[in-house]
Every structure is written in structure tokens, then in C-alpha cells.
Amino acid sequence: MPRRRPLGLSNETRKKIARFDDRVDSAFDKLRGNPIADRVFYSATNLGEHGLLWFILGALRGLRSEHDWHAAVRVGAGVAAESVLVNLGIKSLFRRSRPPWETDRAFAIRRPLTSSFPSGHATSAFTAAVLLSEEDTLAPAYYAIAAIVATSRVYVKIHHASDVVGGIGLGLFMGHV
Numbered sequence: 001m002p003r004r005r006p007l008g009l010s011n012e013t014r015k016k017i018a019r020f021d022d023r024v025d026s027a028f029d030k031l032r033g034n035p036i037a038d039r040v041f042y043s044a045t046n047l048g049e050h051g052l053l054w055f056i057l058g059a060l061r062g063l064r065s066e067h068d069w070h071a072a073v074r075v076g077a078g079v080a081a082e083s084v085l086v087n088l089g090i091k092s093l094f095r096r097s098r099p100p101w102e103t104d105r106a107f108a109i110r111r112p113l114t115s116s117f118p119s120g121h122a123t124s125a126f127t128a129a130v131l132l133s134e135e136d137t138l139a140p141a142y143y144a145i146a147a148i149v150a151t152s153r154v155y156v157k158i159h160h161a162s163d164v165v166g167g168i169g170l171g172l173f174m175g176h177v
Helices: 011-029 035-047 049-062 066-094 120-133 139-155 161-176
Strands: none
Touching: 011 139, 011 161, 035 049, 035 139, 049 066, 049 120, 049 139, 066 120, 066 161, 120 139, 120 161, 139 161
């Protein structure tokens, strides 16, 4: 009987993903240690914890009008549903190891307990960006903030780049659903 590969990924596909992750991580090494980049990305990672940033932005949008209040409720409900589905469901299917924790970090961050794939920060960021952007002229800003939060996870060495790419795709899908 042939050996079963998790999720049907061939060894060659796994190697390609690892090479992609290594190339992206090496590119970030050139930026890590920059005081401005450190402050931006560590702050983004911490604000993304438990969807905090998205609940704040949703609440701020809700203060603008009754129509925006309904959008804010959709964002809150959408991010909450995304979090449950990803953190209690999807991550348990993959059980991917995270990058090594023992590394120098510019600022303190919470050590995650869940699987690395997909990035929950990236998934919630892009789910929220889709929902916040509905009929809002600030749509480009929401997506820019989502990109910073998602990217921060690679920068602070909590996720592999492929975890973030998967999270972005899943978040866009979930936001549209």
C-alpha cells in the first residue's frame, strides 16, 4: 500500500512550497531590524490578535450612519464566524508546524497555539477588508491595512509565507460568501 501524503501533496510540491517560503523569509531578513518596519509590523500583528483591529474599524464605520451600522454588524459577525471556522476547524486539518519560536524579536508578541496553516490573521484581515469595503470609499485603505496585518505574520516569524497566501485566499473567499 502506498504511503499516504497529507492532503495529497507530493514531495516535489512540498519542496516548492518550502523554497517559496525560504525565499520570502530571506527577503524579509533584509528589512527586519529596521526600527520603523519593526514598529509597524509588530503593532499590526498585535492589533490583529483576536480580530481586535477589525472590530474597532467596524465599530468606527458603524458610527457614521444607520447604513454603516448594519455593515459594522456584518463585519463583526463575519470575523467572528471566520475565526471559529479557521481556528477550530480548518487549522486542525493541516497541523502545519510554525517557524521556530526561539528567535530574536524586536517586541513582545503572543505565542500562538494553533497550526500554522492558514494564517488566521491573514484570513480575518481579508474577510474583514471585503466586508468593510462594501459600498465604502475607504475600500483601498481597508485592503492596505489587511495587507500589512497579513504580511506582519511573516515579518515577525510566526507564519510561513505560504500560510499567509493561503489565509489571504481563504479570507477573500469567506468575505464574499
